[in-house]
Amino acid sequence: MATDVCIRLGRRIRALRQRRGWTQTYLAVHTGLGRAFISDLENGKKEPCLRSLEILAAGFEISLSQLFARL
Template sequence: MSSDKHALLLAVGKRIRALRIQKGWTQTDMAVYLDINRGHISDIERGKREAGLITLQIIARGLDTTMARLLKGL
């Protein structure tokens, strides 16, 4: 994986994690509420897995934001 791609995945994951924590959710809470596997969420937050567009949309809506805001400035 290129360093640019890895840096982007880490930045997206960090933002998702921050919004999740701000909402007061654990990864398990988020997984149950959004019907996404907790391991998948963990991998996304740690930059180990790339989230597809549909998954990003589901996450953004669940975190009360938009994909545009989620990805802004990255």
């Protein structure tokens, strides 16, 4: 069962991706993470580890604190 934080984080990741005009496939290639994993994150189905969060933040060229802003 997805936690509220996972759901909000997934929405944040989706918003950051869409704001840049990126597809899930592009983000996957850009970060080296799997497209299915990104989809699961965006839908609040996965709880990411710290390393995955660091990779996503670097891919978006933001800090971890910016990734969690307004959750």
